[in-house]
Amino acid sequence: MAYIQFEKINKRFGANHVLRDISLTIEKGQLVTLLGPSGCGKSTLLRTLAGLEAPDSGRVILDGEDITGKDPRRRNVGMIFQQYSLFPNMTVRENIAFGLKMQKKLPAEEINERIARVIDMVELHGKEKSLPAQLSGGQQQRVALARSIITEPKVLLFDEPLSAIDAKLRKALQLRIKEIQRSLGITAIFVTHDQDEAMLMSDVIHLFSTGKIEQSGRPIDMYTAPRTRFAAGFIGHYxxxxxxxxxxxxxxxxxxxxxxxxxxxxxxxxxxxxxxxxxxxxxxxxxxxxxxxxxxxxxxxxxxxxxxxxxxxxxxxxxxxxxxxxxxxxxxxxxxx
Ligand SMILES: Nc1ncnc2c1ncn2[C@@H]1O[C@H](COP(=O)(O)OP(=O)(O)OP(=O)(O)O)[C@@H](O)[C@H]1O
Ligand SMILES: [Mg+2]
Incomplete structure (x- = not known):
């Protein structure tokens, strides 16, 4: 059984049928991107997994458990948004430790070890005492990433985390995120409307057009074998x-x-x-x-x-x-x- 399953998910906002019978499966340890133009429903689907949006019908299965109606705080899902969403009055270290303190009672020694490990991973040495406002956008996103991975979630959800970051740094962060995701073996879903980002990072791409999946596949196959005009128009240059x-x-x-x-x-x-x-x-x-x-x-x-x-x-x-x-x-x- 796949690690994550979306089964026939439907979601409407008023007359707007945003997700139309979406079914897709994600294997454990994969980094999967939801790629598609603005407004096609990528964030909404991601939010049904995080529990921030309830589908009208359909089921979300995570690690064998139906989590469709489960309290978002108990899903063990980490989410990183475009807006950095750090606590402005907490230091980098406090921001990172926050998730951990919320989650469970751990001995101080283990907390310190884990913090040191994730700070290492996201390369934020020397920034432990800084406040978010004193960091660049890229650094803030790395804090958000550290705050998520420290809790060892079952799945990491990224909703366009790099769209506010300039092109050069963005490429570096794409590779860094991919590296961290691989080394932890964590399952991740990454939302983007940037085809290059999707090509570079994904094990599998799911290409969306309004409310449905147009085509799914490995980046190389999406690039060399688009099946529709929409797919050919969106990926590569045809x-x-x-x-x-x-x-x-x-x-x-x-x-x-x-x-x-x-x-x-x-x-x-x-x-x-x-x-x-x-x-x-x-x-x-x-x-x-x-x-x-x-x-x-x-x-x-x-x-x-x-x-x-x-x-x-x-x-x-x-x-x-x-x-x-x-x-x-x-x-x-x-x-x-
Ligand atoms: N809370 C809401 N209430 C009403 N309509 C919504 C709500 N959230 C999303 N929508 C609508 O649902 C559609 C899909 O939105 P969604 O945010 O999932 O798109 P997206 O693919 O993530 O787009 P983008 O790339 O711009 O982030 C859009 O038409 C949007 O206006
Ligand atoms: Mg979105």
Whole structure:
């Protein structure tokens, strides 16, 4: 049996049907992300596990126990929010110790040991006596994390904990959280609307669109095999061609939309030799934009625009207005719904 099970969860706020029969399972020790656009119900689902929101129907099972109606304080779930939610008048050490004191009567020696261990984990040495206001956003989030893990919860819930933190530090914290989660072997659910964050951190991604799960899978599979237009539009960067557009480029009509990643489109100045397993076409260079070491070219085939990524080494390979040739392997043209 899976460690966490959401069974047919429904939740309405008035006429707004926010969670629509959501079922999903999470294995012990995994870090799973709920990824999706704003308002699709990610936080609401997370909150049903924390007990901050009661589903209208359905069940939440944690470690074999139906916790759907259980008192939130007794669920043994740690939650970290976007707002740091630390006690402003308590020091870092007091904030971290707080969860532990609430939870059970432990000998002072063990409390001290545990505090030292988590301060070590989140690298907050020397900050024990600081007040939250004296810390950066990233440091405050590490205090919140320490405060949660010290109680050894069954599951850690993260609701966009890094969205207020600048890009560079954010990446470092993503890796740190992942590392800590792995080393503790703790089960975690991480809510984000940032696909890069989800790709980097997750064992499994559950992609949400309004109130339902659109697709679930390992990051690599979500990236290489989106099943729907929504998934292809949300994860990675895809050319999405209608049946007619795909036919205009390849001469073949699949009767469905087709998604093609720009880095799978090969471009060269002379025609490609014919191959059974690839489509090819002439195209005109419209424009290009640099993305780090990649040049993303917009090519036109008749009235259809298609993007192709070319590794940028030292010279500009193609100029706008130039006729070029493209080739894309059939296996990289994904039929989507
Ligand atoms: N307490 C509430 N009362 C009324 N409507 C609510 C409440 N909480 C959430 N909603 C609505 O439910 C929908 C889903 O909200 P939720 O917060 O779960 O979305 P989300 O996916 O977490 O979005 P975001 O990425 O913006 O945080 C939204 O339309 C929101 O307005
Ligand atoms: Mg939210």
């Amino acid at each position: 050319n999405i061609l209608s049946p007619a557009q795909f036919e205009a480029v390849t001469g073949e009509n699949r009767g469905c939309d087709v998604a093609i990643r720009p880095e799978t489109v090969e471009v060269q100045p002379q025609p490609f030799p014919e191959r059974q397993d690839a489509y090819r076409s002439a195209a005109v260079v419209e424009d290009f934009t640099p993305h780090g070491n990649i040049l993303r070219y917009t090519l036109s085939v008749g009235s259809v625009n298609l993007q192709a990524d070319v590794l940028f080494r030292s010279v500009l390979l193609f100029e706008p207005g130039q006729t070029v040739y493209l080739s894309v392997e059939k296996k990289n043209c994904l039929s989507i719904a």
